[in-house]
Amino acid sequence: MTDAADITVLLRRWSDGDNAARDQVFQIVYPQLRRIAGQRAAGQQVGATTLVHEAYLKMFGSGGAAYQDRNHFFAVAATAMRQIVLDQLRYFATAKRKGQQADVTLEGMVASIDWTPERVTSFEQGILALAQRDAEALKVFECKFFAGYGTKETADALDLSVRSVERHWTESRRFLAGFVDPQ
Numbered sequence: 001m002t003d004a005a006d007i008t009v010l011l012r013r014w015s016d017g018d019n020a021a022r023d024q025v026f027q028i029v030y031p032q033l034r035r036i037a038g039q040r041a042a043g044q045q046v047g048a049t050t051l052v053h054e055a056y057l058k059m060f061g062s063g064g065a066a067y068q069d070r071n072h073f074f075a076v077a078a079t080a081m082r083q084i085v086l087d088q089l090r091y092f093a094t095a096k097r098k099g100q101q102a103d104v105t106l107e108g109m110v111a112s113i114d115w116t117p118e119r120v121t122s123f124e125q126g127i128l129a130l131a132q133r134d135a136e137a138l139k140v141f142e143c144k145f146f147a148g149y150g151t152k153e154t155a156d157a158l159d160l161s162v163r164s165v166e167r168h169w170t171e172s173r174r175f176l177a178g179f180v181d182p183q
Contacts, residue, residue, distance in 0.1 A: 008069040015066055022060060025073070033077060036148045055080040074157040075139060078147035082127075085146050089120045119180060126179025130172055136160070140168035141176065 007028060013021035030052065037051035058080040067073040130138045136158070143154040144165075155165045 011067040078142040082146035137168040137172040141172035
């Protein structure tokens with residue numbers, strides 16, 4: 001069982017209380033989650049494996065699941081990874097402010113920003129503002145930025161067209177940039 005329909009069947013069985021189905025889901029999706037996390041791991045000490053396991057605890061640790069299908073599952077995984085990465089940014093900013101050497105190094109765009117506690121708070125406020133302004137754009141941002149999905153993967157996960165994903169991606173980055181690096 002590895003295709004989307006099989007995962008959806010397992011998710012429904014898990015939702016009905018079948019813990020063996022939960023374990024099968026995790027075995028099937030683990031390699032993909034690990035690949036995604038590897039693209040977005042928050043740092044050397046918090047690598048892909050840790051990020052996937054933290055996401056697992058967030059998603060699987062609360063008992064039963066109510067995932068509609070494979071795409072919904074991966075969209076929720078992106079949200080969980082977002083929350084974990086934001087926690088790591090918060091840690092990084094706090095350690096830096098206290099003059100400590102933080103164990104977390106961030107890559108790409110995140111690495112180029114001087115993460116102060118105020119900037120992390122502003123970024124979180126931007127995410128909340130984006131959620132109120134355009135929830136679909138937020139989901140696209142979560143999938144692409146925090147989970148490292150490509151455009152096609154994001155479109156599949158959110159049941160959107162590739163063009164919609166591209167539009168939301170551009171809009172969300174532009175919107176959030178004002179919160180991360182206010183003029």
